[in-house]
Amino acid sequence: MDKIAIFYGSSTGNTKTAANAIAKQLNGYDVYIGDIANAEPSHVSGFNLLIFGVSTWGYGDIQDDWEIFLPNLEKMDLTGKTIALFGLGDAEAYPDTFVDAMGDLYETVVKNGARVVGQVPVDGYNFSESRAVIDGRFAGLPLDEDNESDMSSTRIENWVSDLKSCFN
């Protein structure tokens, strides 16, 4: 059975909840879920299929635990790894920095050789600007628990169903 690790950073629990919901959809895989706050770099680099979840704070800032872990990620050779990203944000209160932190993780992992899968069309999201939009698409799955929590489960189901074909 293929192993997938989901590492998340979450300040008020929304990204953690999303990580668990994503894991539930990944039936057929051996899924490990870890809080990036407690993760050892060697543990993260031990997986070839990875999903990183991050929320955005301040004004476009990466979540605190990811900020601490980022220097480790910047040193990792991610060649041969397939990585998908999801990001929690608030498009209504922060339309100009919507899920920016997902863009920061994207930039780092691509720079270090990872193949990123699971990009998402911007249609259906109401925002003005985001560093997570790369070539017209979100680098991963945006989730807005503050305004569109009713849409999260469908968004997760559709995204994971697409991911499964990329992880094969």
Ligand SMILES: Cc1cc2nc3c(=O)[nH]c(=O)nc-3n(C[C@H](O)[C@H](O)[C@H](O)COP(=O)(O)O)c2cc1C
């Ligand atoms: C003070 C504050 C600043 C925030 N800044 C942003 C932001 O710049 N961009 C964004 O998309 N969301 C922003 N958010 C929304 C959070 O990312 C959102 O509530 C998220 O679900 C939190 O996830 P977590 O509980 O997993 O950390 C902010 C929320 C607060 C309270």
